[in-house]
Amino acid sequence: MDLSDLGRRGLVLLGCGKMGSAMLEGWLGRGLALSAVWVTDPQPSDWLRTLAVRGLHLNEDLPAEPAVVLVAVKPQMMAEALPGLAALGNGRTLFLTVAAGTPIAFYERTLGAGTPVIRAMPNTPAAVGRGITAIIGNGAASEEQMALAEDLLSAVGQVVRLEGEAQMDAVTAVSGSGPAYVFHLIEALAAAGEAEGLSPELAMTLARATVTGAGELAHRSSESASQLRINVTSPGGTTAAALAVLMDPGTGFPAVLRRAVKAAADRGRELGR
Ligand SMILES: NC(=O)C1=CN([C@@H]2O[C@H](COP(=O)(O)OP(=O)(O)OC[C@H]3O[C@@H](n4cnc5c(N)ncnc54)[C@H](OP(=O)(O)O)[C@@H]3O)[C@@H](O)[C@H]2O)C=CC1
Numbered sequence: 001m002d003l004s005d006l007g008r009r010g011l012v013l014l015g016c017g018k019m020g021s022a023m024l025e026g027w028l029g030r031g032l033a034l035s036a037v038w039v040t041d042p043q044p045s046d047w048l049r050t051l052a053v054r055g056l057h058l059n060e061d062l063p064a065e066p067a068v069v070l071v072a073v074k075p076q077m078m079a080e081a082l083p084g085l086a087a088l089g090n091g092r093t094l095f096l097t098v099a100a101g102t103p104i105a106f107y108e109r110t111l112g113a114g115t116p117v118i119r120a121m122p123n124t125p126a127a128v129g130r131g132i133t134a135i136i137g138n139g140a141a142s143e144e145q146m147a148l149a150e151d152l153l154s155a156v157g158q159v160v161r162l163e164g165e166a167q168m169d170a171v172t173a174v175s176g177s178g179p180a181y182v183f184h185l186i187e188a189l190a191a192a193g194e195a196e197g198l199s200p201e202l203a204m205t206l207a208r209a210t211v212t213g214a215g216e217l218a219h220r221s222s223e224s225a226s227q228l229r230i231n232v233t234s235p236g237g238t239t240a241a242a243l244a245v246l247m248d249p250g251t252g253f254p255a256v257l258r259r260a261v262k263a264a265a266d267r268g269r270e271l272g273r
């Protein structure tokens with residue numbers, strides 16, 4: 001990651017809750033200087049206050065022309081929070097927004113049509129360098145700025161470019177919200193283990209290690225997800241019995257996840273209205 005432009009001109013975070021903090025943690029871990037970071041957040045966390053003692057600018061006046069403003073407030077707060085940065089619009093500052101739903105057109109209306117805007121959808125595994133972020137830029141965002149965003153975001157995981165903004169709600173529903181589905185899988189698997197007689201502690205230890213271990217295997221292996229599944233499944237064995245339930249077309253994972261992902265994508269579209 002080339003941090004020189006950010007170091008010189010500054011990185012502003014508008015909102016620094018769970019997602020902003022996850023990304024900031026990743027960037028600081030990759031060598032971004034605290035003195036290059038400005039955070040605007042009405043109720044900063046203890047972590048941010050500690051960083052402010054060590055040089056991060058917390059709720060201070062912003063630099064005249066920061067290289068990047070990361071917009072990480074909730075979509076519901078956007079109309080209140082964004083106009084305060086209108087003076088940075090229509091210039092060289094890149095607005096990189098992670099807000100679900102809010103379309104690029106909203107930023108252009110609020111900040112000026114000539115404002116470089118890149119809409120990104122990251123996820124919280126960014127905090128450990130294992131996120132995935134999808135990006136799409138507006139006409140004012142130069143290839144150099146797309147590359148800068150890619151560079152910045154690749155410091156916290158993979159980056160993919162989208163073909164069009166219309167894909168963003170589906171992306172949000174799969175990878176933006178997706179970590180929550182996986183964490184819920186851990187909870188549900190542990191609860192099912194408890195129902196089979198395990199102690200809550202043992203059930204949670206087994207469920208957590210199984211999901212993270214399977215995730216790591218999927219990450220490292222060149223085999224497809226289907227093949228990895230088949231590798232666990234002995235004919236006529238225990239896994240096959242469970243998969244008959246989970247792969248049931250009407251009531252199994254495919255149907256449940258189809259409904260869940262649709263609900264998330266629909267909500268994204270609603271937030272964008
Ligand atoms: N969490 C996730 O996994 C992901 C989230 N996102 C997106 O990231 C954005 C932030 O989500 P998340 O981090 O979960 O939410 P959080 O509520 O944790 O963070 C938002 C932060 O913005 C602060 N804030 C509120 N109003 C203002 C304001 N006027 N000016 C500056 N800061 C303000 C909030 O403060 P206070 O708490 O006081 O309100 C809070 O600290 C959302 O738009 C979401 O769609 C995208 C991908 C994944």
Ligand SMILES: O=C(O)[C@@H]1CCC=N1
Nearest residue numbers: 099100172176177178
């Ligand atoms: O729940 C949300 O709306 C945000 C967007 C993706 C993950 N969290």
